[in-house]
Amino acid sequence: MTTTHVARAVTTTRGPLLYARSRALPLTVAALAGTAAFAVWAAGRLDAYLDPDRRVPIVALAPLLASAVIGASLYSASDELDRTAVRPWWPRRLAQLAALTALAALLLTPAVLGHPETFGPPAVLRNTLGCTGLTATAAVLLGARLSWLPAFGYVTAVYLGSTTAHGRAATVWAWPTQPGAQPGAWAAALTAFVVGATLYAVRGARPEGSRG
């Protein structure tokens, strides 16, 4: 009796690359690029050279869509297996969230060049941070797959309700529609991001398994 051993070439894949694949990061980056392209196209149609206020829809909604994309990438298909790992997860989670947020802000900036005092790159950066913070918090509390819902509800409700809101309190709660130089809006968005990033780094997305 003869036993035939077939030698197979085994390629080892590095940990970070496996991590990136397990979180569907290539697809996420492609979706972020698509979001940025859509934002640039939509900004071109707005004719906002004279009136930067016309950019409010882009400034409010493009970061929202980008944060939904980032939120979807926080899903782990094997959270029970993940919990058995001996290495700490928080550096990977934090790096993933921070890198995707930075990438989203970078990609969305070309859509709103100029007018930094009103609705330009600083406002998009702030909204990307704030929306991602909300989405990350929702991923921890609700699960990554439905993490887009609270941020969508909040930002669209603010967009509809804040047109006539004035005063110091409005600069905080209506941060997605404030001009870029508003300190209250920055404080709110940064707080949302810090809370969301910390929660996600420490806890990870809520385990969902095959629940509905």
Added chain:
Amino acid sequence: MALVTEPKAPARGRVPHPLRAEWVRGFAPWSGVAVLLTLGIPVSAKADQWQGGWAETADLVHTGMLITLPLAVAAGCWQGGRERRRGTGDLWATTVRPPLTRLLVAALPVAVWVAVGYLLVAAGALLATWPYTQGDRPHLVLLPGDTAAMAAGALAGHVAGRVAPTRLMAPLLAVAGYVGLGLMTADGSETGRALSPTTSSLNGGLPVWWQPWAMAAWTGGLAVAAALAYAARRRVTALLPLAAALSAGALLAQTGDGLWHTDPLGRRQVCDTSVTPAVCVNARYAGMLPQVSDALSGVTGKLRGVRNLPVRWAGHDGEPRADEAALPGITLGWSVVRGRLADPQQFAWEAVAALEGYDCPDSARTTRVMWADDAVESYLAPNSLQKSGKVPGDGPAEERKLLAARARLAGMDEHERREWLSAYFAARAACDAKGVPAL
């Protein structure tokens, strides 16, 4: 001795229907809550601007479809991906029910709950506006079309969720729906506006009676056609609702801006003719007449016996006629908040300013005329600046002259002032700068 107990009879409760859980548990009720909060919060944040006006309330709730409709589509889409996420698609496929029934069992609860969430906000807003209304009647005509569009959005989203196997589909539909509806409603063509479920009249008009039903057929027909095309045993049946939707859509698109007509009530006004000029407010705010008359009583009292005044302060929609002056706008959230005049003093000042020939050419507004205007306003109904003795003059010399003019008008005796004011209003009505008497 053994203790013998009778075995208890099995509890004879009503066995819940197998599908009850689909309606009261899981994602469906939460989708209704999401709609309730997403629309309810901005609506209550803007309460000053609609509470007390039936038309304003209806308009805001209808405009809210801009966010609730994409949310309904996204919620439906999320529910549509449920079997894939749970991995229960194969299990469902083994049941004896046809695919359409299986689809509707999962899709209808979300469709109904999002519609209920929307209706609850609408009902809450109508109840909150009721105690402060000053006339008019509830505007409910758009509600059937809006409710049907919400349910249709959830059903169409459900089909999209079944078809597209990606987690990103729901948020993508939500944001794309929001942007798309915004573009169609705000910047779209006449056809786009007519077909958008979120469109309202540009100038506060009412829809024709059949518009909400045609809109319901348009949105509902498309959603039902999508559901039938995806899941019906005979897919050709999808052509029937599709035909209905296209017919309704064609009707809406052909009619265009003709879908909206002016509210006949807005052209009417109620008047207090016991004073001169008579005070008229729009019939939509008929209950405001006593307050407005009260706010203007100081002015009308001081104008007793003065000639050459407009016949009335008119509150009807559109431009005032030749013998009328425009009553300051009754704008909820600004001049009126919850059925009360926000600032009667400012209202009276604006009413006096309206008597001063606001539509005269700039050549009729010389410095002398503006000084006379300032003196008349300060005498009849000073605003807070004029009351505190502040003057808009350019430099101390001009300020002294303005103050002197005010003092001269206030210091005239009754007869002299009546004659001066009569001559002043005659000149202002004719836009005759030189005819304005000196002070």
